[in-house]
Amino acid sequence: MVLLRRVLQKHQSIRGLLGLQFRMMTSEAGHAGSSYTFKTLKVSQASDKVLHVELNRPEKMNAMNIALWREMVECFNEIAEDSECNAVVLSGAGKIFTAGIDLMDLGGEVLQLEGDDIARKTWNLRKKITKAQETFTVIEKCSKPVIAAIHGACIGAGTSLISACDIRYCTQDAWFQIKEVDMGLAADVGALQRFSKIIGNQSLVNELSFTSRKMMSDEASNCGLVSRVFPDKESMLQGAFDLASEIASKSPVAVQGTKINLVYARDHSVSESLQYMATWNMSMLQTEDIMKSVQAALEKKKTKDVTYSRL
Numbered sequence: 001m002v003l004l005r006r007v008l009q010k011h012q013s014i015r016g017l018l019g020l021q022f023r024m025m026t027s028e029a030g031h032a033g034s035s036y037t038f039k040t041l042k043v044s045q046a047s048d049k050v051l052h053v054e055l056n057r058p059e060k061m062n063a064m065n066i067a068l069w070r071e072m073v074e075c076f077n078e079i080a081e082d083s084e085c086n087a088v089v090l091s092g093a094g095k096i097f098t099a100g101i102d103l104m105d106l107g108g109e110v111l112q113l114e115g116d117d118i119a120r121k122t123w124n125l126r127k128k129i130t131k132a133q134e135t136f137t138v139i140e141k142c143s144k145p146v147i148a149a150i151h152g153a154c155i156g157a158g159t160s161l162i163s164a165c166d167i168r169y170c171t172q173d174a175w176f177q178i179k180e181v182d183m184g185l186a187a188d189v190g191a192l193q194r195f196s197k198i199i200g201n202q203s204l205v206n207e208l209s210f211t212s213r214k215m216m217s218d219e220a221s222n223c224g225l226v227s228r229v230f231p232d233k234e235s236m237l238q239g240a241f242d243l244a245s246e247i248a249s250k251s252p253v254a255v256q257g258t259k260i261n262l263v264y265a266r267d268h269s270v271s272e273s274l275q276y277m278a279t280w281n282m283s284m285l286q287t288e289d290i291m292k293s294v295q296a297a298l299e300k301k302k303t304k305d306v307t308y309s310r311l
């Protein structure tokens with residue numbers, strides 16, 4: 001506490017010397033231009049600064065059709081720009097989280113080869129696969145933390161989807177299946193690339209990927225794929241919303257900087273990541289949020305009692 005007080009005093013005196021005023025900044029950005037109107041996704045405001053995105057094809061087990069692949073990108077690009085949103089909960093409407101790719105599309109449009117010769121056909125297929133990968137990478141690129149709340153089945157492309165999320169909660173009845181091998185293909189939209197970074201057990205990842213075996217919630221929890229298991233969907237969603245609200249109440253400069261640096265560190269060496277961090281914070285340490293947060297800590301207040309400017 002003494003240290004905090006000293007930091008605050010020093011910060012205040014420097015600001016005083018510079019003649020700066022401690023002020024609340026408001027921005028007119030926020031929801032301007034955000035519509036969140038989609039055919040396959042339902043987006044609602046769960047609480048202050050928290051959005052709830054639901055995969056919304058319950059009659060088809062939230063199978064991911066072409067519209068859903070596209071709308072996920074549009075949705076998370078909007079969220080990335082929405083300064084009224086600080087955290088997201090992603091779940092599935094209806095009986096299960098998702099049955100993976102819409103098999104009607106896989107047999108049709110997805111595998112259709114367009115082009116006059118083999119080079120052009122494969123070129124175009126590569127473009128399609130890269131575009132499909134973006135559907136989940138967009139979640140990782142969005143600086144707002146995304147909590148996946150999974151109930152029932154999470155199959156095929158669904159496992160790639162959750163691997164791009166920052167936190168995973170599930171219900172006791174949840175199960176996970178990297179099913180692509182049983183469909184005759186190698187999973188190509190993120191599960192193979194991200195699972196070993198999450199689980200840290202390559203043998204288990206290989207086993208799941210080669211066999212398509214179902215992994216139940218207890219194993220998913222033990223191996224670290226999910227961080228909490230709840231008895232049912234209702235309690236899981238409540239847990240996810242509570243967590244999202246807590247995250248959303250904190251400094252967006254701190255939280256979003258943390259996500260960006262965690263993702264960077266996952267893909268780079270410690271020394272590269274430390275350099276990136278130093279460069280990041282040489283600007284971000286100049287935020288007013290530090291002053292506000294330290295002051296709140298000194299006054300034994302919580303971050304939810306602090307008003308941070310939107311980001």
Ligand SMILES: CC/C=C\C=C\CC(=O)SCCNC(=O)CCNC(=O)[C@H](O)C(C)(C)COP(=O)(O)OP(=O)(O)OC[C@H]1O[C@@H](n2cnc3c(N)ncnc32)[C@H](O)[C@@H]1OP(=O)(O)O
Binds near residue numbers: 064157
């Ligand atoms: C570039 C390539 C990129 C990505 C590739 C990804 C590959 C994958 O995702 S592989 C995984 C594919 N998915 C599956 O194999 C799952 C298939 N579905 C099921 O096994 C079951 O439906 C179930 C999820 C276990 C649920 O079973 P149940 O409760 O008995 O429901 P159903 O009666 O089977 O289904 C209800 C309704 O939903 C339709 N449906 C279910 N899954 C899909 C799907 N993946 N694609 C399209 N439609 C699906 C099913 O046909 C039913 O529709 P009706 O119109 O009512 O008949």
